[in-house]
Amino acid sequence: MTLFVQINKRLVADSIINIHCPNCNTAGVVQMVIYQKYANVFFVPWMPAGKDVLAKCNNCSAVFIKKQFNDGLKQSYKDIKKGAAWWMYSGLTFALLLIVFAVYMGIQGEKENEILVLAPEQGHVYDVKLEDKVFTLLKVTAVKGDSVYLVQNQYASDDYSGFNGMRDKPYSSDVHAVPKKQIKDWYDSGFIRNIHAD
Numbered sequence: 001m002t003l004f005v006q007i008n009k010r011l012v013a014d015s016i017i018n019i020h021c022p023n024c025n026t027a028g029v030v031q032m033v034i035y036q037k038y039a040n041v042f043f044v045p046w047m048p049a050g051k052d053v054l055a056k057c058n059n060c061s062a063v064f065i066k067k068q069f070n071d072g073l074k075q076s077y078k079d080i081k082k083g084a085a086w087w088m089y090s091g092l093t094f095a096l097l098l099i100v101f102a103v104y105m106g107i108q109g110e111k112e113n114e115i116l117v118l119a120p121e122q123g124h125v126y127d128v129k130l131e132d133k134v135f136t137l138l139k140v141t142a143v144k145g146d147s148v149y150l151v152q153n154q155y156a157s158d159d160y161s162g163f164n165g166m167r168d169k170p171y172s173s174d175v176h177a178v179p180k181k182q183i184k185d186w187y188d189s190g191f192i193r194n195i196h197a198d
């Protein structure tokens with residue numbers, strides 16, 4: 001797990017603050033150090049993960065953690081507190097962009113399918129679900145008038161992702177003719193899952 005997610009920290013402030021030390025009451029000697037923590041996922045900054053803050057007196061060496069801050073220290077912390085840097089969100093931003101892109105591509109793909117399904121052409125290949133866990137391909141060999149001529153791939157896959165390799169496999173020589181409207185109905189009913197026109 002430590003390899004996947006790591007918490008790193010980066011110094012964001014290190015300055016002498018304008019208060020009296022709560023311990024020795026000396027002015028101009030208290031130093032405040034702030035670290036911004038952020039989560040790395042596979043070495044990519046993913047998101048900010050809180051801050052570490054510490055005040056130390058350069059005169060009496062007293063150290064104050066956040067819980068021990070008096071009002072003066074709290075105010076100073078508020079004044080110099082800096083936000084997380086944009087790059088600490090790199091991974092999260094990238095993931096969101098990927099999701100947006102995937103959704104966009106999905107919508108584009110659907111639009112394209114809806115057009116293709118109405119205009120079958122020789123060479124179109126349909127991903128079809130014959131039954132539960134049986135997927136194969138149908139290829140349009142010809143379109144004549146209102147008839148679409150189809151051949152079925154000789155191979156079937158038990159999962160949808162198996163389609164990629166199947167396109168190079170041989171098709172049956174049995175040709176089936178169906179009316180054009182059938183293609184649209186098959187798409188609407190989910191029998192045709194996707195269409196390739198390239």
Ligand SMILES: [Zn+2]
Nearest residue numbers: 021024057060
């Ligand atoms: Zn002090």
